[in-house]
Amino acid sequence: MIFDRGDKVTIRQEDGNPSAQAVFRIGVILVLAVVIFVIVRQMMIPASFGQYGRYRGNSISENASLNAAYAGSSNDCGECHQQEFMALAQAQHREIDCQSCHGPAAKHVSKPAVTSPIVQETAELCNSCHRQIAGRQDGKIVTVRPLLHSGGVNCTRCHNPHRPQLSFEGDKS
Amino acid sequence: MGYVFPNELEINWGLFIVLYPYLTGLVAGAFIVSSLYHVFRISSLKPVSRLALIAALAVLLVAPMTLISHLGQPLRALNMLWTPSPTSAMAGFGYIYSFYLIIVLLEIWFMYRKDLVKFAAIKDGWTGKFYNLLTLGAKDVSEKALHIDHKVVGILAIIGIPSAAFLHGYVGFIFGAIKANPWWSTPLMPVIFLLSAIVSGIALLIVIFEVTCWIRRVKIDFECMMAMNKYLWVFLILAFVLEILEIIFIGYEGKEEWPAIKGLIFEVIPVTFFGVQIAGMVLAFFLLLASRKKNISQFAARIMTFVSGGAILLSVLAMRFNVVIGGQLVSKSLVGYTKFHIPIWEEGIIPTLIFLVLPFVLMTIMVKLLPPWLDEEPLAAVTVKRRRDFQAARGIEGEGAAEEIPTLWGRAASTLVFGKIFKEVE
Amino acid sequence: MKEETLKVKTSNKAVEEHMKKVVPRRVFLTTACKMLAAGILAPMGSLAAILNSSFAGESGETSDWTRVWAGKEWGFIVDTEKCIGCARCVDACKQENQVPPDKEVFRTWVERYVETTQGVSIDSPNGGLDFEPLAETEEKQFFVPKLCNQCENPPCVQVCPVSATYRTGDGVILVDGKRCVGCRYCIQACPYGARFMHPKTHVADKCTWCYHRIAKGMRPACVTVCPVGARKFGNLRDLKDPVTQIIRKERVRGLKTDMGTKPQVFYLGLDEVVV
Numbered sequence: 001m002i003f004d005r006g007d008k009v010t011i012r013q014e015d016g017n018p019s020a021q022a023v024f025r026i027g028v029i030l031v032l033a034v035v036i037f038v039i040v041r042q043m044m045i046p047a048s049f050g051q052y053g054r055y056r057g058n059s060i061s062e063n064a065s066l067n068a069a070y071a072g073s074s075n076d077c078g079e080c081h082q083q084e085f086m087a088l089a090q091a092q093h094r095e096i097d098c099q100s101c102h103g104p105a106a107k108h109v110s111k112p113a114v115t116s117p118i119v120q121e122t123a124e125l126c127n128s129c130h131r132q133i134a135g136r137q138d139g140k141i142v143t144v145r146p147l148l149h150s151g152g153v154n155c156t157r158c159h160n161p162h163r164p165q166l167s168f169e170g171d172k173s
Numbered sequence: 174m175g176y177v178f179p180n181e182l183e184i185n186w187g188l189f190i191v192l193y194p195y196l197t198g199l200v201a202g203a204f205i206v207s208s209l210y211h212v213f214r215i216s217s218l219k220p221v222s223r224l225a226l227i228a229a230l231a232v233l234l235v236a237p238m239t240l241i242s243h244l245g246q247p248l249r250a251l252n253m254l255w256t257p258s259p260t261s262a263m264a265g266f267g268y269i270y271s272f273y274l275i276i277v278l279l280e281i282w283f284m285y286r287k288d289l290v291k292f293a294a295i296k297d298g299w300t301g302k303f304y305n306l307l308t309l310g311a312k313d314v315s316e317k318a319l320h321i322d323h324k325v326v327g328i329l330a331i332i333g334i335p336s337a338a339f340l341h342g343y344v345g346f347i348f349g350a351i352k353a354n355p356w357w358s359t360p361l362m363p364v365i366f367l368l369s370a371i372v373s374g375i376a377l378l379i380v381i382f383e384v385t386c387w388i389r390r391v392k393i394d395f396e397c398m399m400a401m402n403k404y405l406w407v408f409l410i411l412a413f414v415l416e417i418l419e420i421i422f423i424g425y426e427g428k429e430e431w432p433a434i435k436g437l438i439f440e441v442i443p444v445t446f447f448g449v450q451i452a453g454m455v456l457a458f459f460l461l462l463a464s465r466k467k468n469i470s471q472f473a474a475r476i477m478t479f480v481s482g483g484a485i486l487l488s489v490l491a492m493r494f495n496v497v498i499g500g501q502l503v504s505k506s507l508v509g510y511t512k513f514h515i516p517i518w519e520e521g522i523i524p525t526l527i528f529l530v531l532p533f534v535l536m537t538i539m540v541k542l543l544p545p546w547l548d549e550e551p552l553a554a555v556t557v558k559r560r561r562d563f564q565a566a567r568g569i570e571g572e573g574a575a576e577e578i579p580t581l582w583g584r585a586a587s588t589l590v591f592g593k594i595f596k597e598v599e
Numbered sequence: 600m601k602e603e604t605l606k607v608k609t610s611n612k613a614v615e616e617h618m619k620k621v622v623p624r625r626v627f628l629t630t631a632c633k634m635l636a637a638g639i640l641a642p643m644g645s646l647a648a649i650l651n652s653s654f655a656g657e658s659g660e661t662s663d664w665t666r667v668w669a670g671k672e673w674g675f676i677v678d679t680e681k682c683i684g685c686a687r688c689v690d691a692c693k694q695e696n697q698v699p700p701d702k703e704v705f706r707t708w709v710e711r712y713v714e715t716t717q718g719v720s721i722d723s724p725n726g727g728l729d730f731e732p733l734a735e736t737e738e739k740q741f742f743v744p745k746l747c748n749q750c751e752n753p754p755c756v757q758v759c760p761v762s763a764t765y766r767t768g769d770g771v772i773l774v775d776g777k778r779c780v781g782c783r784y785c786i787q788a789c790p791y792g793a794r795f796m797h798p799k800t801h802v803a804d805k806c807t808w809c810y811h812r813i814a815k816g817m818r819p820a821c822v823t824v825c826p827v828g829a830r831k832f833g834n835l836r837d838l839k840d841p842v843t844q845i846i847r848k849e850r851v852r853g854l855k856t857d858m859g860t861k862p863q864v865f866y867l868g869l870d871e872v873v874v
Contacts, residue, residue, distance in 0.1 A: 245781020
């Protein structure tokens with residue numbers, strides 16, 4: 001060591017050059033740093049990393065196991081709400097999933113008593129499809145100018161969304 | 174303006190990412206100046222060769238702070254080292270940066286080792302102990318040892334040049350390789366970044382050199398200043414030509430992205446582009462040219478060089494802004510521009526200014542710790558005994574004195590921390 | 600240090616001591632070398648293990664997900680002729696995937712193109728949830744829903760520095776929310792603007808074709824709620840799948856195909872002006 005003359009001689013005899021002391025020390029520190037880094041890195045790689053590719057394999061299940069807010073399809077609703085389901089099946093809205101208007105219903109399907117999907121009977125909901133705007137041609141869908149059409153009255157006053165073509169049926173069913 | 178995709182309303186890379194290439198650019202540039210002396214033996218640059226490295230280190234330490242504070246999950250920053258993706262242009266950052274940091278640290282250490290041993294011997298109390306620690310116990314300052322140090326510094330400088338070039342060219346690559354962004358996507362990007370980096374680094378040194386000489390009230394080395402002036406001018410021309418050529422090229426080809434880019438530089442960022450980036454370079458070009466005329470006094474030449482340096486520093490900062498922010502202002506739809514609102518706090522103007530000042534604070538501290546001035550600090554300030562200690566440590570007065578240790582604690586500390594390890598090692 | 604003094608100091612005893620010291624030092628050096636070699640080889644070994652496992656996965660000895668993925672390659676069709684711009688999909692997507700409804704970030708959105716005398720006007724206010732009527736024109740006007748194209752050659756996966764985004768075996772690009780550092784490089788790299796920084800989780804977020812739904816046999820939420828069937832989802836490996844049938848029989852094209860990304864969302868009736 002530096003404080004010990006004997007040691008200095010030792011170094012000199014070892015490689016014939018006492019002056020390489022600094023280089024040697026730095027070298028040892030660097031090697032140690034690399035070794036420590038490699039070991040730490042090895043510990044820091046997640047267990048499932050590389051299971052399916054260069055990513056954390058468990059991440060797939062984490063993504064796939066998220067809860068769905070929307071139920072699979074209207075069939076789930078039809079199991080209980082048969083009347084509405086049958087009515088809708090014959091109407092112009094037959095291709096529309098219940099949840100397009102009623103909103104996400106997965107929770108309601110699994111626990112009907114606990115939650116019920118929000119029923120949106122607002123004109124805004126109907127307008128999102130039927131309001132006449134640029135880009136929405138009549139050929140694709142029946143469009144109206146809400147104010148001219150009804151004076152802004154709620155659509156369900158006249159239309160039953162489950163059988164919209166039958167007008168003047170009133171609020172119910 | 175026009176149509177931008179809904180997710181583009183937020184500018185994803187803000188001011189911190191403007192700072193990052195700016196700061197690494199300064200590092201690369203400063204390092205290359207120091208290497209010009211160490212490798213290419215341009216002796217006129219000797220007065221700034223150490224200062225350049227200290228400046229490089231100070232800026233290098235701040236640069237990753239900007240990146241980490243920008244991350245959405247700063248605590249996961251090291252994932253970049255644990256599971257880097259080999260296909261990512263950014264993944265190498267951790268490794269390249271670490272490598273470069275080690276090179277700079279080593280070069281500084283070997284360059285200052287003699288001084289460290291000296292300070293450890295002559296300084297009292299805590300500072301002495303601190304220097305003692307920094308020596309890592311390697312206190313051999315014989316001619317032979319110093320010669321080896323010198324050689325190692327040379328080798329490190331040689332390794333450092335490509336590393337510096339790579340570090341910064343690589344930053345350019347991170348932008349240049351994004352095909353989704355028409356303002357970034359060009360193979361010229363790494364070269365442009367590298368050249369502007371060198372330019373900004375030289376400019377930084379000019380400014381620091383002038384300011385430090387003024388603060389220290391010493392006569393500035395005019396030859397050194399004019400050498401930097403010369404290199405700044407040469408690299409400035411290259412940087413300017415490439416930056417302009419790139420835009421002319423896109424315009425001349427006139428492909429689908431040109432209207433978007435034309436709109437960007439003429440309508441969205443004309444002030445920072447023409448007003449600062451281009452104007453700064455042009456101003457510096459003419460000032461530097463004029464400062465070399467024979468009928469210009471030394472004082473005027475110095476002022477002109479200094480002003481050019483400042484102009485370049487601003488110009489390159491604007492260039493980083495125009496690239497990083499400008500590139501994101503052009504919507505990927507190519508038919509609209511996002512607006513950039515400079516925030517105050519969160520990745521805003523205030524932390525940005527702090528990050529800009531911080532390197533200089535660090536530099537001040539480092540310069541205090543490791544004086545880069547080559548005019549030898551006189552030993553007169555310390556006591557006769559301590560001076561003898563130092564000379565003893567250098568082996569000047571023979572055995573007896575050398576047995577005396579600098580400070581008791583200092584010896585204990587370095588023995589504890591490094592000595593123990595090395596005792597076992599050796 | 601002068602050599603003379605050193606020589607004087609070197610006694611036989613010193614040499615003996617030196618010899619004692621040299622041996623452990625050599626031992627140390629070899630140990631260090633071994634450790635270093637082990638340190639370098641270990642990651643290589645794990646890499647080999649990775650390669651092995653992925654090959655093993657393809658050659659029958661399957662782990663869970665490779666079995667699920669077998670015979671699946673999801674594809675998506677957007678029929679711009681059918682879309683009426685109601686943005687039920689945008690709304691459903693936000694509810695299904697916890698995308699903050701009050702923030703300007705979207706996993707899917709609907710664009711409107713209206714040909715005017717000044718050229719094409721494009722808009723997508725609040726992702727299409729807030730379309731204004733606009734003056735009607737006789738020229739072409741239509742809606743184009745956008746979502747992640749789940750590219751076969753995804754730039755976002757290429758640039759992710761921490762391997763936190765990847766393409767699954769059935770062709771969906773997912774984000775590993777636990778490893779993402781939030782550097783936003785993927786957001787920059789996506790030519791479609793499909794990615795964004797999630798305002799709450801502070802990691803990159805994107806459309807996953809509702810991977811949690813399709814993994815359970817359901818359709819993506821946007822497909823479920825679309826009232827006009829403008830969005831279709833199916834398995835491209837299944838030749839009888841309606842989606843595969845459409846792609847095989849109709850003229851479809853992807854967005855920005857010149858980027859070499861090989862988008863897996865196929866558009867029907869896509870106009871040249873669509874960005």
